[in-house]
Amino acid sequence: GQQVMQIPQYQHVQEGEDFTTYCNSSTTLSNIQWYKQRPGGHPVFLIQLVKSGEVKKQKRLTFQFGEAKKNSSLHITATQTTDVGTYFCAGIGGSNYKLTFGKGTLLTVNP
């Protein structure tokens, strides 16, 4: 079945440092979504990428979708303590309507 892998599992940074999490799928994805879950909270939708090679920005966050539509990345510039949480990628492959989540990257930020 479709698998979505995320690395790293954990990342601890000093406030102001950059952060990147990577997502890889075993199959070609029709789209990729990113969610953020704050500690003790629920996943919250951040963005969706659909096109091959697509790049989208939200303030300090940059999202990329690979040319082959099998990988994606989320980059945060100059992290802040408010960025703390687990970042999940999720994708749907082909005609499979199951949105499969990666295991997430837990980001902690030292002030």
Next chain:
Amino acid sequence: DSGVTQTPKHLITATGQRVTLRCSPRSGDLSVYWYQQSLDQGLQFLIQYYNGEERAKGNILERFSAQQFPDLHSELNLSSLELGDSALYFCASSVGQGTNEKLFFGSGTQLSVL
């Protein structure tokens, strides 16, 4: 607030018991999804309903069942509970059933099986 309501927030029960988790989707959303979140397995897709019909099925155990009612709320039934079923169960909803749907998650039900 995502607009998705889940009850109860916490549930403590014993092995072998049966529980029902309830979810009310956002107003206007026709799809409901159930996910199980545990520390080692991440967010596992269980099942999706669209307008009362089962749409997609994930790794849902035979001891688990779900349904979506005419008013679009959904229930997840977990029976013959085992210690390993302890997890956070999320319900999510979306407007449609397609592959580009954005999911809105509820606050979850924390299930503890003792």
